[in-house]
């Protein structure tokens with residue numbers, strides 16, 4: 394008899410596990426408490442004919458061509474180089490990540506080469522031997538003025554903490570650029586979007602006779618009795634009834650509005666604008682700028698602003714695991730992880746909430762392919 398596998402969560406972690414297991418002859422039940430597949434990558438076409446990503450803009454970028462080869466089996470991926478600009482107090486916008494042009498716009502300077510930009514930033518930076526917090530790290534790299542303009546209000550809004558309370562690890566991801574390159578993910582050679590959207594890509598990934606998808610179904614412990622193994626992407630603290638305490642997340646409330654389409658050549662070339670002010674919003678997405686997101690022309694456009702908040706103020710929607718300078722929550726996660734290693738012989742916790750780490754989509758796919766193949770080799 395074919396072994397029955399339960400998978401909790403229809404995001405990338407669950408869907409990749411489901412597909413590989415089904416192709417290896419296992420019988421898979423995939424449940425999700427939401428009423429849709431795709432996890433946080435889910436998208437849909439709204440009443441303005443615009444494709445909107447329900448949980449914020451998802452841009453696919455990676456250095457790993459094997460992931461693209463695997464994913465391309467389920468839909469056409471089109472090249473897209475993402476651009477972001479910050480709205481400054483002056484009303485001007487400047488490229489992010491910070492590059493040579495950003496410096497010239499902010500300081501009204503006339504830097505002309507990467508060497509001049511690097512020397513300029515060198516003069517702004519505050520030397521520190523071993524920066525621990527995000528503030529110390531940024532001061533040591535870009536100095537106070539740029540830190541306080543681009544990162545202080547944004548971080549406070551995004552995380553609810555001051556830069557001094559945040560781990561340097563959170564801002565070490567932010568690239569710095571001394572030339573004129575203005576693409577957000579320029580460090581990754583491959584930047585794509587699924588031509589027909591993420592939801593269609595997931596539909597294709599889950600379209601296999603051995604995969605049954607059950608939506609609006611919550612995980613319950615007694616489900617485990619019916620399966621030989623469970624791959625579980627639910628929050629690990631929830632699974633263990635919070636016995637070591639909560640693993641907190643930042644969440645986001647999305648506020649969309651409709652505007653009439655502009656005529657002529659007035660469209661901006663970037664899709665996301667970051668706000669540097671002290672208001673509640675971090676950024677705004679103009680969805681129609683993304684390729685294939687203008688699904689049908691209605692003369693209307695959709696814009697979505699993001700207002701970060703605690704996950705408990707947003708119906709327990711968990712988006713970003715919280716990383717403080719003292720790593721207190723990662724220590725709690727380790728307790729849950731050790732408990733799962735010692736107690737569970739037939740459950741593997743997977744994905745963002747199962748392992749309490751921020752993971753980009755390519756990382757989740759990579760980890761999932763590796764995890765499921767190790768498991769298969771042990772059977």
Ligand SMILES: Cc1cc2nc3c(=O)[nH]c(=O)nc-3n(C[C@H](O)[C@H](O)[C@H](O)COP(=O)(O)OP(=O)(O)OC[C@H]3O[C@@H](n4cnc5c(N)ncnc54)[C@H](O)[C@@H]3O)c2cc1C
Pocket residue numbers: 401402403404405406407424425426427431432433434448449450451452453454610611612626627628645711712713743744745746752753754755757
């Ligand atoms: C605002 C935002 C923007 C992002 N932008 C990017 C980007 O530009 N590029 C990029 O690479 N990545 C981006 N990401 C990260 C990306 O969303 C994740 O890498 C990906 O969603 C992780 O997949 P996952 O399967 O681990 O988790 P999820 O997508 O969260 O899927 C987990 C699923 O499990 C379900 N579930 C949870 N608990 C239960 C339960 N008890 N019972 C049943 N089902 C349950 C949930 O409903 C959910 O659908 C972004 C994330 C956010 C929040």
